[in-house]
Amino acid sequence: MCAKLLGRHVTCALELRRSATRDRERTEAKFAQLFKAIFQKENAKANKIIEGMKMEKADKYTHGYMAAIKAMLKTRESNDERYFITRLRGMKGDYVRARALLQETRRTHLLTDEDSGYMAAWLDYLDTITESGLLQEKGDLKKGEGTEHYPSEEPTEEESANPL
Numbered sequence: 049m050c051a052k053l054l055g056r057h058v059t060c061a062l063e064l065r066r067s068a069t070r071d072r073e074r075t076e077a078k079f080a081q082l083f084k085a086i087f088q089k090e091n092a093k094a095n096k097i098i099e100g101m102k103m104e105k106a107d108k109y110t111h112g113y114m115a116a117i118k119a120m121l122k123t124r125e126s127n128d129e130r131y132f133i134t135r136l137r138g139m140k141g142d143y144v145r146a147r148a149l150l151q152e153t154r155r156t157h158l159l160t161d162e163d164s165g166y167m168a169a170w171l172d173y174l175d176t177i178t179e180s181g182l183l184q185e186k187g188d189l190k191k192g193e194g195t196e197h198y199p200s201e202e203p204t205e206e207e208s209a210n211p212l
Contacts, residue, residue, distance in 0.1 A: 078097060078100075078101070079172060079176070080176045080180075081097060082094055082097045082098065082117065083120075083173045083176040083177060084176065084177070084182065085097065086117075086120050086121050086124050086173070087124070087173075087177050087180075087182060088182070089124055089125070091121065091125055094121050095121070098114075098117065098118075098121075107161065108160065108161035108162040108165065109161045109162065109164055109165035109168075110165060111162055111165065112160075112161065112162035112163060112164065112165025112166040112167075112169070113165035113166065113168055113169040114165075114169075115165075115166060116165070116166040116167075116169035116170055116173075117169055117173075120133055120169075120170075120173060132146070138183055138184050139184055139185075140178060140183040140184065140186075143174050143177055143178045143183060144178060146174055147174040147178070150167060150170055150171055150174070151171065153167070154167045154171070
């Protein structure tokens with residue numbers, strides 16, 4: 049560990065900073081793994097990751113963050129169309145739009161610490177899944193695929209014939 053000698057305090061500070069960076073990277077990797085498990089409906093794996101996380105006297109922000117994660121897991125299990133997460137299909141554009149809407153909500157509303165944590169978890173989830181390579185790009189679809197839930201994205205015959 050760090051020596052108490054004055055000349056080594058700089059080295060000690062660098063060691064602590066590196067250690068904190070490694071811890072942060074491990075935590076981020078664990079959350080990325082958790083978000084991917086939720087997306088893929090690997091409920092047992094997601095629950096195991098959650099159980100492995102040590103929460104000592106969580107503050108309100110962390111409490112909100114974990115509440116959002118538990119809500120994500122529960123709603124992914126349900127497949128109920130009333131919930132936000134189940135309406136997001138496997139399209140990257142849907143996740144990018146959802147992120148933009150949440151970011152705007154976060155920016156324009158006064159949020160409690162718990163609400164901020166809740167929103168941050170959703171934004172982290174959307175970012176992780178968007179960057180994961182698990183989503184289809186619009187160009188990856190075959191003709192007619194992906195328009196059944198969002199028909200307004202594709203022009204009808206009438207709309208394509210009359211551009212005005």
